[in-house]
């Protein structure tokens with residue numbers, strides 16, 4: 392994975408949440424630090440505020456745009472470096488593909504821009520790359536190219552790639568020593584981990600290209616929904632970049648449960 396991502400080292404961890412938490416804690420060694428990230432980031436929305444709960448670190452959110460990016464000018468406006476009243480900004484996080492925005496692929500030039508701003512102020516950039524391989528397959532760019540401007544990334548093998556457990560943190564060697572200690576204290580140290588590593592290796596060698604099928608299927612699903620012309624069930628085909636198709640339901644017309652029941656009838660009757 393180090394070779395695949397163009398980084399020095401790779402460290403196996405049990406989950407994406409742990410990969411992100413170790414990365415945040417590893418970069419922000421002092422309580423009272425602040426992390427800049429999008430307000431639709433998985434780290435902010437769905438990881439129990441782990442950085443605050445366990446590290447005394449505060450997330451500082453930037454509005455996420457529908458394409459999964461945020462305005463880079465917001466970074467400089469929100470940076471807090473040295474003021475006795477303020478926390479210190481010690482990390483920037485981005486997410487690729489962006490889950491809540493519908494599996495959107497972040498443009499590499501935007502990532503580079505965020506990376507060079509971060510570098511210019513001496514702050515690292517971490518990518519929550521839970522679905523990085525989806526971005527690789529759909530964009531045709533290598534993981535190393537996509538991650539060029541990032542210091543670290545957490546990448547999952549359990550999403551779309553078929554392994555039951557497992558994520559990898561990639562980054563510089565000196566960071567990985569901190570990451571190993573953090574993995575241990577979080578209870579993520581593993582002994583007989585070869586079986587999991589084998590599943591991840593298999594996924595890397597055999598399952599990545601297959602993600603293209605998932606992307607095709609997500610588009611087909613979106614197309615089929617959109618072709619019904621329903622005003623109550625809406626799915627924008629152009630918004631499907633990878634393996635996520637977000638369906639908007641009119642709350643007065645159909646509940647998510649009813650919609651799922653109707654979907655299970657596809658091939659029999661399907662009337663929206």
Ligand SMILES: Cc1ncc(COP(=O)(O)O)c(C=O)c1O
Nearest residue numbers: 406407408409433486490519521
């Ligand atoms: C973007 C993103 N990051 C992190 C995670 C967390 O991964 P895990 O469920 O392995 O902890 C997810 C899970 O869906 C995710 O979508």
